[in-house]
Amino acid sequence: MLCCFSFNCFSQDDEKLNFEVVKDSTFLKPYTIDPLAPSKAAYYSAILPGLGQIYNKKYWKVPIVYAGMGASIYYYTWNNKKYHEYRDAYKDKLAGRTPPGELANLDEDRLIRAQKFHQKNRDLSMLITIGLYILNIVEANVNAHLMQFNVNENLSLRPKLQQNEIDNKHNMVLSLSYQF
Template sequence: MKNLILSILILIPVWALAQVEPIDSTSIAEVVAEPEIVAVDDAVIDTVDYLTMKNPIRASLYSAILPGMGQIYNKKWWKAPLVWGILGTGVGFIVHYNNQHKEFRGYYLDKLYGYELENPTLNNMSIEQLANIQDDRKRSRDYAIALTALAYVLNILDATVDAHLFGIKKDPDLSVKPSVIQNYKTSDMAMGFGVKYSF
């Protein structure tokens, strides 16, 4: 399991660096010269602000090295404590279940070799019951490791996507917001999402 986690942690930055496209000097000159402009019914809207764009590779590497730093780099300050809390909770569960696994492993081995246990409740348990408890704690620890690794990967993915979308200005004519919808047959109210586009 340790080798799998180590392999994943090594391959994520390599995968992120493999996504770099070669840049030629003419495309850089075009990007610096003028931002992309879209004309819509006599109104000119800048869709991308190249001066405030964030580098997705840098954001993903920041999050890979220190979780939450990619979110701070993208100026999404409120996401960093969430990342720290989720990963800290995952690490806490890993440590807790690992300690319980070691403790019940010791009880199991003591019972297997015929020693008396100090706790009368544990002393009355059979060897199979102690083995099942030990296996349950190990399984819980492994699930906690997998979920914490998933949260770590999602942290990197979130920082990368935020960096890609950072410079895009939001169109005020397009909005998606929650709304209350009434069923015309039964007059019941329900929550839903409404999409609004102004011309």
């Protein structure tokens, strides 16, 4: 016997009305889906990093966003400062002046290598900052999408260990069950 169930979705002010089966009852409980939530979360995160996570009510992610971006910005400024120190010391050596501090003992080759090292790390820190900013936006968008999925006890996917009846070996099985 084949049974087909059909539910109509009604549109109310850009919101779709869906239904969820309430446990231990025979009626359906409506819940709403906001199709603009992912774009709002991404927009808020683009304006101010972490704001999309606040919009999604995932407050624990905000310190992670700021710690990652803050650390990469700190390393960018530190490497930029060191780069300029070594560059100025190299310019002083070329002009015949003695560089200040401990940089006076370094030869021109070491000053050039130090410049390249800090320039490379400065640029890498900037790329990491930009990558974390983009990751922040994508994470807020994906999280807002995933919050709209209907995840309840009626639908489950569980791994099981099942014994084969022919040769008595155990096989790993994924069991997909849906309860009406």
